[in-house]
Amino acid sequence: MGAAVHEPEVIRDKAAMRAWSRRLRAEGKAVAFVPTMGFLHDGHLSLISAAAVASAGPVAVVVSIYVNPSQFAPTEDLATYPSDFAGDIRKLAATGVVAAVFCPPDLYVRGSAGQPPAAGASRGAVLCLEEDGGHGHETWIRVERLEKGLCGSSRPVFFRGVATVVAKLFNIVEPDIAVFGKKDYQQWRVICRMVRDLDFAIEIIGSEIVREADGLAMSSRNVHLSREEREKALSISRSLVSARTTALKGNNHSQQIKDQIVQTLTGAGGQVDYVEIVEQESLTPLERIDRPAVICVAAWFGKVRLVDNIEIQTPSS
Amino acid sequence: MGAAVHEPEVIRDKAAMRAWSRRLRAEGKAVAFVPTMGFLHDGHLSLISAAAVASAGPVAVVVSIYVNPSQFAPTEDLATYPSDFAGDIRKLAATGVVAAVFCPPDLYVRGSAGQPPAAGASRGAVLCLEEDGGHGHETWIRVERLEKGLCGSSRPVFFRGVATVVAKLFNIVEPDIAVFGKKDYQQWRVICRMVRDLDFAIEIIGSEIVREADGLAMSSRNVHLSREEREKALSISRSLVSARTTALKGNNHSQQIKDQIVQTLTGAGGQVDYVEIVEQESLTPLERIDRPAVICVAAWFGKVRLVDNIEIQTPSS
Numbered sequence: 025m026g027a028a029v030h031e032p033e034v035i036r037d038k039a040a041m042r043a044w045s046r047r048l049r050a051e052g053k054a055v056a057f058v059p060t061m062g063f064l065h066d067g068h069l070s071l072i073s074a075a076a077v078a079s080a081g082p083v084a085v086v087v088s089i090y091v092n093p094s095q096f097a098p099t100e101d102l103a104t105y106p107s108d109f110a111g112d113i114r115k116l117a118a119t120g121v122v123a124a125v126f127c128p129p130d131l132y133v134r135g136s137a138g139q140p141p142a143a144g145a146s147r148g149a150v151l152c153l154e155e156d157g158g159h160g161h162e163t164w165i166r167v168e169r170l171e172k173g174l175c176g177s178s179r180p181v182f183f184r185g186v187a188t189v190v191a192k193l194f195n196i197v198e199p200d201i202a203v204f205g206k207k208d209y210q211q212w213r214v215i216c217r218m219v220r221d222l223d224f225a226i227e228i229i230g231s232e233i234v235r236e237a238d239g240l241a242m243s244s245r246n247v248h249l250s251r252e253e254r255e256k257a258l259s260i261s262r263s264l265v266s267a268r269t270t271a272l273k274g275n276n277h278s279q280q281i282k283d284q285i286v287q288t289l290t291g292a293g294g295q296v297d298y299v300e301i302v303e304q305e306s307l308t309p310l311e312r313i314d315r316p317a318v319i320c321v322a323a324w325f326g327k328v329r330l331v332d333n334i335e336i337q338t339p340s341s
Numbered sequence: 342m343g344a345a346v347h348e349p350e351v352i353r354d355k356a357a358m359r360a361w362s363r364r365l366r367a368e369g370k371a372v373a374f375v376p377t378m379g380f381l382h383d384g385h386l387s388l389i390s391a392a393a394v395a396s397a398g399p400v401a402v403v404v405s406i407y408v409n410p411s412q413f414a415p416t417e418d419l420a421t422y423p424s425d426f427a428g429d430i431r432k433l434a435a436t437g438v439v440a441a442v443f444c445p446p447d448l449y450v451r452g453s454a455g456q457p458p459a460a461g462a463s464r465g466a467v468l469c470l471e472e473d474g475g476h477g478h479e480t481w482i483r484v485e486r487l488e489k490g491l492c493g494s495s496r497p498v499f500f501r502g503v504a505t506v507v508a509k510l511f512n513i514v515e516p517d518i519a520v521f522g523k524k525d526y527q528q529w530r531v532i533c534r535m536v537r538d539l540d541f542a543i544e545i546i547g548s549e550i551v552r553e554a555d556g557l558a559m560s561s562r563n564v565h566l567s568r569e570e571r572e573k574a575l576s577i578s579r580s581l582v583s584a585r586t587t588a589l590k591g592n593n594h595s596q597q598i599k600d601q602i603v604q605t606l607t608g609a610g611g612q613v614d615y616v617e618i619v620e621q622e623s624l625t626p627l628e629r630i631d632r633p634a635v636i637c638v639a640a641w642f643g644k645v646r647l648v649d650n651i652e653i654q655t656p657s658s
Binding site: 042308 | 486512534
């Protein structure tokens, strides 16, 4: 297909989405799903490429675009999360491999008896259980251990919101395969665990981080970085690569490696949220890098919180 | 079919169960599912009858038999929960309408690094998240408002365990329809809410309570009642019928009606866990019975905890 332009079908209704998916599967296609919050960049497009070749047989790729309110805390950037629907559709068409785009207006039942949820437009509204008279959304999926630590410490409702909306999307799209980016490493592990524990019949593929030429991990939020902040933010990927080199050379003391990263980020003007070295599947902190590990970082540059990570597959003993 | 004996297919493996269900649906049948914990009585058989006629077209009925450890607290009666597998299969065959029975040996991933979970056989083992090295089951579904109150007050992990195992069974059996008994009224409402909130493509049917000739609601736990306790336990259904009569005659003061029920149960030698009058869908307590309500009761007779309820559809104004 290559550069061919193939306009994807835009679907807004849950029932229509499910019917579409069942029809394609009945035709013998594997349905491969890439959930996104839109404002697509090359990182997303790499997930779509992975989805398109995820099965030996014919594949139908579905991309969802939905900014999930339930994973944002009231203090977070839901209202300013970037969007560009027309641009997204253009990029998806240009891939030549996306068959459908699912863009639901809202995925949550709001209580009929309550006030309109919070002030402002629905984009800025945070789901609230207390004001809806007992009839609004109230079911949440908790991956109780993996949701703690790392991003879960500073964003306590984040993974609850992610797991819940992904389960909803899985039940609507009914995919055979779903692709998640390893840039959001903890999110990927949370979804893998949820799929295993709740017996979803879905193969989860973790797709490698896509970086700008200078090393910055691609993120929709990068657009909010000033030129200067962006330059400083390069300290994240540089410090991670340097840390991996150190570890592979034989220094497996996590604390020393973490201290070095914190020093680099702080020296560059970043404000560190966390630097952790954890086991790859359980995300348990490691004192020594003596098994497959991942170094995870979250740091603020200006008003932008960035996350990044690097896996260490062949540690020193 | 009537009294014809049709031996159901016994399936123990998750993947085989899912493949069976997908095959039958591909053949144009609606898959109707009745989850049970076994030790089947006429209440279960009424759920199966409801499942068999739940769709206008052809239906394939699947019954699961699985005593779910995660809905029992350590102090509860998991170890003594009654079972009779051979008898269950005989009864299911005699219905003539059950196509498959799903009897998994265990549905939860136990941590590889941990101890065998608690002492004793697996029937007595309670799921523990803390001892498994980070790899065991840790995903739980919470229906946060409905799981509180009523049975949720005295059984704090119960609905978490029920919602989670039902979601797992839904993802394995992939039914079009599932039938739950209204005897476990709060459980039925929790499942309805979970299905709505998580977008399961499943129609939930609530099936009416089946009673013994003398009024006792059928329950697998009734077998543990002595003859004397059983006689005393009739006070539950009697007091509920009497309460409904009172309400329909025009006394809509919940507190007076509840007091009357508590008095009757206590007078009969029962120990009341709760008596509540709540709105039917949200289970919000009602001071006056001025909309569709349900009176819910849980009480101990000897060592047996019994639940029962009665709906009031046409209240006085």
